[in-house]
Amino acid sequence: MTSLRPRQVLLGLAGLALFSMVLFMVWNAKGAWDFVLPFRGRKLWGLLLCAWAIAVSTVLFQTVTGNRILTPAIMGFDALYQMVQTLFVFAFGGFAYLTLPAELRFLGNAVVMVGLSTLLFRWLFGRHGGSLHLLVLVGIVFGVLLRSLAGLMQRLINPNDFVVLQDAMFASFGAIAPTLLLISTIVLGLASLVILPLLPQLDVLLLGRTPAIGLGVNHKRTVSLVLGVVAVMVSVSTALVGPVLFFGLLAANLAYLIMPTHRHAAVLPAAALLAVIGLVAGQAVLEHGFGFDTALSIIIEFAGGLVFLILLLRGGNR
Amino acid sequence: MIRIAGLRKSYGSTLIVDDVSLTLPAGGITAIIGPNGAGKSTLLGMISRLLPMDAGTVTVDGLDVTRTPSDVLAKRLAVLRQDNHIAARLTVRDLVAFGRYPHAKGRPTIADENKINEAIAFLDLGALEHRFLDELSGGQRQRAFVAMVLAQDTDYVLLDEPLNNLDLKHAARMMQLLRRAARELGKTIVIVLHDINFASVYADHIVCMQAGRVAHQGQPETIITPEVLSLVYQLPVRVELIDGQRISIYYQEDRTP
Ligand SMILES: Nc1ncnc2c1ncn2[C@@H]1O[C@H](COP(=O)(O)OP(=O)(O)OP(=O)(O)O)[C@@H](O)[C@H]1O
Ligand SMILES: [Mg+2]
Numbered sequence: 001m002t003s004l005r006p007r008q009v010l011l012g013l014a015g016l017a018l019f020s021m022v023l024f025m026v027w028n029a030k031g032a033w034d035f036v037l038p039f040r041g042r043k044l045w046g047l048l049l050c051a052w053a054i055a056v057s058t059v060l061f062q063t064v065t066g067n068r069i070l071t072p073a074i075m076g077f078d079a080l081y082q083m084v085q086t087l088f089v090f091a092f093g094g095f096a097y098l099t100l101p102a103e104l105r106f107l108g109n110a111v112v113m114v115g116l117s118t119l120l121f122r123w124l125f126g127r128h129g130g131s132l133h134l135l136v137l138v139g140i141v142f143g144v145l146l147r148s149l150a151g152l153m154q155r156l157i158n159p160n161d162f163v164v165l166q167d168a169m170f171a172s173f174g175a176i177a178p179t180l181l182l183i184s185t186i187v188l189g190l191a192s193l194v195i196l197p198l199l200p201q202l203d204v205l206l207l208g209r210t211p212a213i214g215l216g217v218n219h220k221r222t223v224s225l226v227l228g229v230v231a232v233m234v235s236v237s238t239a240l241v242g243p244v245l246f247f248g249l250l251a252a253n254l255a256y257l258i259m260p261t262h263r264h265a266a267v268l269p270a271a272a273l274l275a276v277i278g279l280v281a282g283q284a285v286l287e288h289g290f291g292f293d294t295a296l297s298i299i300i301e302f303a304g305g306l307v308f309l310i311l312l313l314r315g316g317n318r
Numbered sequence: 319m320i321r322i323a324g325l326r327k328s329y330g331s332t333l334i335v336d337d338v339s340l341t342l343p344a345g346g347i348t349a350i351i352g353p354n355g356a357g358k359s360t361l362l363g364m365i366s367r368l369l370p371m372d373a374g375t376v377t378v379d380g381l382d383v384t385r386t387p388s389d390v391l392a393k394r395l396a397v398l399r400q401d402n403h404i405a406a407r408l409t410v411r412d413l414v415a416f417g418r419y420p421h422a423k424g425r426p427t428i429a430d431e432n433k434i435n436e437a438i439a440f441l442d443l444g445a446l447e448h449r450f451l452d453e454l455s456g457g458q459r460q461r462a463f464v465a466m467v468l469a470q471d472t473d474y475v476l477l478d479e480p481l482n483n484l485d486l487k488h489a490a491r492m493m494q495l496l497r498r499a500a501r502e503l504g505k506t507i508v509i510v511l512h513d514i515n516f517a518s519v520y521a522d523h524i525v526c527m528q529a530g531r532v533a534h535q536g537q538p539e540t541i542i543t544p545e546v547l548s549l550v551y552q553l554p555v556r557v558e559l560i561d562g563q564r565i566s567i568y569y570q571e572d573r574t575p
Contacts, residue, residue, distance in 0.1 A: 068405075199424065203416075204416060204419055207404055207406075207416060210368045210399060211404075211416075214366065215416060215419045215420055215470075216390075217389075262407070
């Protein structure tokens with residue numbers, strides 16, 4: 001009986017997610033279907049990838065760091081992204097940034113971000129024996145540093161370049177080029193495959209570092225591997241739609257709340273499905289219902305930020 | 319058999335465990351006693367590879383704990399630390415089930431479920447098994463953690479003050495349970511105790527630590543004496559023979575005229 005309940009919740013969530021997808025595809029679809037459906041389908045695919053990457057990376061990150069408030073984005077990933085963008089515009093100008101093929105820009109972003117974050121993790125793990133609190137703290141300080149550097153450079157570039165940059169800085173869930181979708185799908189798929197055999201270890205990691213070692217988990221190896229996957233997932237989603245700060249927090253905490261189990265095999269899909277429901281239904285309502293185009297990121301960040309504040313105020317670091 | 323040779327650990331410039339060499343026999347109960355800060359937990363942490371050592375070696379059944387893969391060791395040796403708290407919200411049963419992880423690797427079989435049920439029953443947790451850990455009393459939670467360690471069902475069981483927070487009945491029952499595990503199943507139990515009377519009555523071997531060193535070790539008769547205890551604890555201790563058991567009395571200053 002106890003093993004049936006999580007399944008029922010997951011089925012319910014999957015139903016809702018499916019419903020939001022159908023809603024997104026057909027609501028207010030005027031004109032020729034053979035144009036509307038592929039067009040919307042591509043957008044939908046992008047949303048699904050982002051939902052998966054953001055939700056899964058957040059849960060993974062929170063499990064290995066043993067907290068439920070910090071997320072990779074809060075740890076300075078968005079700052080890294082802004083820095084990379086600013087550096088590019090600063091070095092080559094806004095025109096070059098806009099005319100660069102989207103695939104190249106995407107790959108460049110993803111590679112630079114994975115590279116830098118892996119370097120950061122390596123350095124910290126090598127030197128400080130894997131103190132995750134230190135890692136997170138350094139991440140936050142690092143984020144402030146990068147943000148100020150980016151801010152300085154933004155003051156130095158000309159106003160036209162600045163406008164280009166501003167556009168790149170905010171998440172937008174618009175249409176994404178098919179080749180980008182394909183590359184992202186493959187990369188995310190591979191990253192998820194790495195996680196699959198680690199699911200039982202992840203459950204044990206919930207007990208904390210020493211109990212996990214006592215039960216035979218190779219803590220250092222597992223945590224580095226998982227953080228590598230997190231870096232890949234966050235980089236891909238950021239390169240696809242731009243930085244999304246609080247949405248992962250929202251999806252992950254909702255999943256902890258409604259799932260009657262701690263198992264990652266259930267919590268990870270639940271968080272992903274919740275993220276799908278939020279993104280896809282939200283975008284359907286805003287875009288096809290009201291005709292707004294870019295408001296979604298603002299709304300989900302607002303809701304996510306609210307959850308962040310509530311969690312902080314409740315003082316719950318668990 | 320656990321062999322400890324030249325074990326050393328310091329934090330900063332203070333030596334916490336100072337060149338400890340010890341052999342703990344296989345089978346039976348070994349109690350580690352000694353004042354606060356003597357280095358008992360640090361020693362246990364290094365034996366169970368949870369804490370890195372500065373120098374020395376520890377082997378368990380010939381396996382060097384720093385070189386043996388952690389998952390191999392987890393099937394031989396289970397450990398309960400002195401402080402346990404868990405950020406995630408788990409039920410008693412979830413926690414005890416984690417004890418089977420080294421064997422089941424996330425896919426518990428019927429045999430694993432039986433071990434879990436057994437451990438829950440042994441520690442009298444049947445009525446609480448679906449309660450969340452943060453909804454339990456201190457002693458109930460302590461019993462849940464011990465149940466997890468017992469569910470691991472290893473030849474070597476290391477327990478750091480498992481009697482913390484337990485009432486008289488549960489403390490006595492836990493010691494009886496451990497003695498049965500040692501006698502009937504041949505397990506090796508190493509247990510840090512502050513209640514020297516439990517050590518006296520139940521242990522086959524006592525190691526007495528003081529300031530990072532092994533001050534005394536041997537059979538209970540040689541350790542539970544007024545001379546040794548008074549010196550180690552810096553407190554007048556009387557030892558009386560009651561029903562053939564050596565019982566220490568130290569609750570009040572000596573009031574004999
Ligand atoms: N992480 C640490 N950093 C610095 N000093 C430490 C650390 N852990 C323990 N110590 C010191 O090492 C000494 C031994 O600690 P340990 O926990 O091994 O004592 P113990 O014998 O288990 O005491 P108790 O009976 O209070 O549990 C203490 O003086 C303690 O202050
Ligand atoms: Mg201790």
